[in-house]
């Protein structure tokens with residue numbers, strides 16, 4: 451049987467993510483009004499990779515992460531997440547497989563929610579415990595994560611009474627609750643003091659170095675927040691990818707200066723990065 455030209459065209463257009471891709475974007479644009487928040491983004495995150503997404507304010511980082519979290523559909527382009535294709539999958543089944551920590555999510559957690567409940571409710575992908583019953587194992591896992599992230603003494607405190615740093619750790623524990631295959635952290639160190647940031651970087655380094663940890667994507671503005679053990683980076687500016695690839699080829703003075711629009715001096719010491727104006 452012969453294949454018609456239109457059949458062949460249709461076939462070309464079918465998007466099938468690479469078999470080892472945890473996340474794959476092809477030609478992704480998100481448009482609001484006349485503005486492209488992200489434009490023609492190609493990006494592949496493969497199993498075991500740990501990615502930094504960096505760029506100035508308004509570059510489109512959070513938009514990119516919302517797409518990766520199956521919480522926003524692109525205006526054009528294709529998105530593969532964990533063997534599924536956005537638009538052809540029930541996102542409510544997909545979302546529990548993705549761990550997400552973001553300021554938007556923090557706003558959805560009710561102030562009166564107990565810390566333990568803020569973590570365990572991730573099992574159902576909800577924020578705010580109602581009357582749903584949780585398995586004993588779920589409650590046990592939530593407690594283990596609360597302990598691992600240094601939150602034991604806060605387990606019965608209300609989310610609204612926590613400091614910024616404490617909230618950030620609760621959200622990361624919550625993101626790990628479903629044993630996700632992909633973990634997305636949007637500015638987890640924002641608002642932390644120096645010691646808080648350093649503790650978080652150390653904990654994220656441990657996660658990055660754990661071979662059983664999920665593929666990781668961490669959004670940040672600051673080179674100082676890049677945990678050792680991260681393997682790749684994507685730099686964004688005005689919604690477009692400046693460069694993406696292995697971290698040592700990406701977080702260079704040339705590329706970072708281009709992304710932030712100013713000459714920068716970049717240094718590296720014991721796996722940690724720092725930048726100042728050149």
Ligand SMILES: Nc1ncnc2c1ncn2[C@@H]1O[C@H](COP(=O)(O)OP(=O)(O)OP(=O)(O)O)[C@@H](O)[C@H]1O
Nearest residue numbers: 482485487505506507508509510511512513514671
């Ligand atoms: N619904 C919307 N309509 C119009 N513009 C929007 C909308 N949502 C976001 N934007 C704009 O899109 C751009 C990208 O926003 P985004 O939040 O993705 O950037 P970001 O890199 O995460 O920024 P920041 O580092 O400041 O958090 C910004 O200029 C923002 O003002």
